[in-house]
Structure formats: C-alpha cells, structure tokens
Amino acid sequence: MGGGSGDGPASRDSLNSNFQKARDQFPTSPGGYFGTGRSGGKTRQIQARDPLGTAKKMFKMLSKGGKVAQLPKPGAMTAVFKDGSRVNFRPTSASDGSPVIEIAFPKPISGVPATQKIHFVEVK
Amino acid sequence: MGGYELRFSIQDLRLAAGLIGKKWDHYGSRTLFNEGTLAASDMFLTTFSSTISVVADCKILDFEGGADEFSFLRIEDGAIGATAARRTGDLYFDFRGEQVVNVLIIRDTVAMNDQDLGPRELVVDSGFIVETTQGSLAICKGSFYMQDMFIQRADTTESLELVASQNEWESSLGRQFSIVRTVIPVNELLEERPNHP
Numbered sequence: 224m225g226g227g228s229g230d231g232p233a234s235r236d237s238l239n240s241n242f243q244k245a246r247d248q249f250p251t252s253p254g255g256y257f258g259t260g261r262s263g264g265k266t267r268q269i270q271a272r273d274p275l276g277t278a279k280k281m282f283k284m285l286s287k288g289g290k291v292a293q294l295p296k297p298g299a300m301t302a303v304f305k306d307g308s309r310v311n312f313r314p315t316s317a318s319d320g321s322p323v324i325e326i327a328f329p330k331p332i333s334g335v336p337a338t339q340k341i342h343f344v345e346v347k
Numbered sequence: 348m349g350g351y352e353l354r355f356s357i358q359d360l361r362l363a364a365g366l367i368g369k370k371w372d373h374y375g376s377r378t379l380f381n382e383g384t385l386a387a388s389d390m391f392l393t394t395f396s397s398t399i400s401v402v403a404d405c406k407i408l409d410f411e412g413g414a415d416e417f418s419f420l421r422i423e424d425g426a427i428g429a430t431a432a433r434r435t436g437d438l439y440f441d442f443r444g445e446q447v448v449n450v451l452i453i454r455d456t457v458a459m460n461d462q463d464l465g466p467r468e469l470v471v472d473s474g475f476i477v478e479t480t481q482g483s484l485a486i487c488k489g490s491f492y493m494q495d496m497f498i499q500r501a502d503t504t505e506s507l508e509l510v511a512s513q514n515e516w517e518s519s520l521g522r523q524f525s526i527v528r529t530v531i532p533v534n535e536l537l538e539e540r541p542n543h544p
Contacts, residue, residue: 265415317405
C-alpha cells in the first residue's frame with residue numbers, strides 16, 4: 224500500500240494510517256487522490272447513491288484517533304492529529320453545495336498528496 | 348501572464364495596521380488545537396484597546412485549468428467566537444502588555460508555467476506577523492486550499508517557523524511551479540494604494 228511518512232511507516236491512529244485504510248474502500252489514483260478529477264487537480268469527486276452518508280463514513284474512517292471538534296458552520300467537523308495533519312468534513316460546500324471532505328498533511332509523505340478536497344455527488 | 352489574486356483588501360490591511368502602537372493582550376479562537384497553534388476557521392487578536400478577527404473563507408479559481416476551491420483570509424473588526432473561546436479557555440497571553448511595533452504581511456506568489464495554459468501567477472496573502480517589543484506572533488494559513496491557520500510564537504520574527512505549503516505544488520512533465528514568499532510591512536502595502544477607498 225505504501226505511503227510511509229518520512230519518519231517511517233504510518234503510525235497507528237495517524238491520519239496517514241487512516242488514509243491508507245480508507246484506500247481499501249475508496250480507491251485512489253496512482254498519485255493518491257480519491258475519486259475522479261482532472262490530473263493534478265486538488266478538487267476531486269466521488270459519486271455515491273448517498274453522498275452525505277458516504278462523506279460521513281469517510282470522515283469517520285479518516286478521523287479515528289484525531290482530536291475531533293465541531294466547526295462553526297452547522298454540521299461541519301474537523302479532526303486534528305498531533306503532527307498537524309487534519310481532515311475536515313462539511314455537509315455543504317461553499318462551491319456547489321455538495322458534502323465535502325478536505326485532507327491535509329503538513330509534511331511530505333511519499334505517494335500521498337499534501338492536500339485534496341473531495342466532493343460527494345449523486346450517481347448520475 | 349494570467350493573474351489570480353487572493354490578497355488582503357485595503358480594509359483588511361488597515362485593520363491589521365491598526366494594531367501597531369497598541370499594547371498586546373491575547374489571542375484566542377473557538378476552535379483551537381495543538382496547544383493553541385492551530386485554529387480551524389477563525390481567531391481573534393486583542394490589544395488593550397481593540398480586537399480584530401481573522402477569518403478564513405473560500406473562493407473558486409481556475410488557476411490550474413479547472414475549478415478549485417482556494418482559501419483566503421480576511422480581517423474583521425471585533426472578536427468572533429470570543430464567548431466560546433473564554434468558555435473553553437482557548438486564550439493565549441504570550442507577550443501580554445508589550446507594544447505592537449509592526450505588522451508584516453506574508454505573501455506567497457505561485458508561478459505556474461503550463462505547456463497548454465501558458466504562464467499563470469497566483470498571489471496569496473497567507474497571513475501576517477505581529478511584532479511586539481518582546482516577541483512575534485505569526486498567523487499563517489496551513490494550506491492554499493483549507494480554511495485553517497497555524498499560529499506560531501517566537502522571541503523574534505527571524506526565529507518563527509512559518510508554515511510553508513510548497514509541497515502542494517508538484518511540478519510535472521509540461522507543468523512547472525515555483526513559489527516565492529515575501530514578508531512585507533503592512534504600512535508599505537498601504538502606501539502603495541493610498542487612494543483606494
């Protein structure tokens with residue numbers, strides 16, 4: 224699966240560890256981006272029958288072991304890890320209103336993008 | 348060259364410059380993490396006589412040839428989330444009572460040269476540094492895309508470890524990025540645009 228950090232393999236309950244596990248259920252591109260989108264683009268899309276439920280499921284997986292807190296906007300959540308990596312969930316994005324998850328790693332990790340935003344939309 | 352900007356407005360700069368000369372009191376946020384070093388979407392800065400808030404927002408830009416949601420900072424008068432911050436104790440009083448001697452804007456310029464899109468440039472005000480007589484405090488976005496901000500404190504501006512998001516820009520075949528960070532005194536930027544409303 225790869226994706227070890229510069230300090231060694233992903234430690235338990237790190238966002239990187241959660242990220243690697245999430246890849247089993249949510250496939251990624253060779254560059255480590257979830258869903259579909261243009262090459263190199265940080266904004267991605269996952270199609271699902273239940274976009275909100277799917278986004279919540281992904282956030283639950285990615286936030287494990289992080290410090291989870293509510294964000295000021297209704298329903299929005301964040302999980303912050305000790306190394307400064309973080310994952311945010313917003314039920315309504317500012318751009319198109321779809322549920323969105325944002326993932327950020329402050330330090331470079333091989334095979335894992337520093338940042339990505341995943342919008343969850345209904346299957347067409 | 349195509350230009351894209353997420354810079355502080357003149358009003359933002361004036362509010363930031365308004366800290367200069369005042370006595371520093373504290374900063375806080377309703378969503379602070381990691382011992383006061385990471386705020387999720389907004390925070391406030393308080394002197395003995397005024398308070399401003401730093402708020403992260405989003406804007407869609409097609410800088411890379413498709414719609415991406417970029418984050419940017421704006422500054423408001425007053426304290427957003429102060430009641431919640433007091434309730435949770437998320438207030439930090441480093442350098443309390445010291446005079447604010449300068450405010451420096453952190454400006455990142457991303458130059459992209461794409462074989463199909465041509466050269467493009469993105470200018471982002473990623474945060475600012477408050478210099479007091481005893482130490483400095485930096486507020487800096489953690490990413491070009493996310494709405495959180497890192498807060499660092501140090502004895503001098505030179506010893507601040509500012510967050511850098513260079514790893515968000517990976518050059519590839521046909522597309523090269525270069526990123527330059529400058530730190531500019533806020534009053535210099537205000538002098539550049541003296542007639543702006």
